[in-house]
Amino acid sequence: MARIDIHHPHTLAPDRARQSVQEVADKLTERFGVDCRWDGDTLHFTRSGIEGCIALLPDQLHVTADLGFLFGAMKGPIEAELRRVLSERFS
Template sequence: MASIDILHDHSKTPAQARKAVEDVARKLSERFDMDYAWVGDTLKFNRSGVDGRIALLPKQLHVTADLGFLLSAMKGPIESEIRRVLDEKFS
C-alpha cells in the first residue's frame, strides 16, 4: 500500500481555505464517485482504493492518502495532480 503525504502553504483565511477544499472535494466526488465529510477542520474522503484526509492548518494544508493495491502503481501521477490542483487553488 502506498501513501501520499503533502504539506502545502497558503495565504487564505480559514473560511476561504475551507471553501476551496470543499469545492475541490465536490468536483472529485462528482468525477470519481468519492464520499467526503468534514470532521472538525479535516475533510475525510474515500472511495474504493483511496482513504484520505485534508487537514486545514493555519497557513498550511496537510493532505494524506492511503492508496490501495491497484492505485499504488499510479502514486506518482496522483501525487502530481494533487500538487497541481493545490498550486492552482492555493497559490
C-alpha cells in the same frame, strides 16, 4: 500500500480556505468517485482503494492518502494532480 503525504502552504482566510478545500473535494469526487465528509477542519475522503484526508491548518494544508493496490500503481499521477490543484487554489 502506497501513501501520499503533502504539506502545502496557504495564506487564505479560514472561510476561503475551507471553501477551496471543498472545491478540491468536489474534484476528487468527480474524478475518483470518493465520498467526502468534514470533521471539524479536516475533510475525510474515501472509496474502495483510497482513504485520506485534507487537514486545514492556519497556514498550510496537510493532505494524506493511503492508496490500495490498483490506485497505488497510479500514485505518481494522482499525487501530481493533487499538487497541481493545490497550487491553483492555494498559491
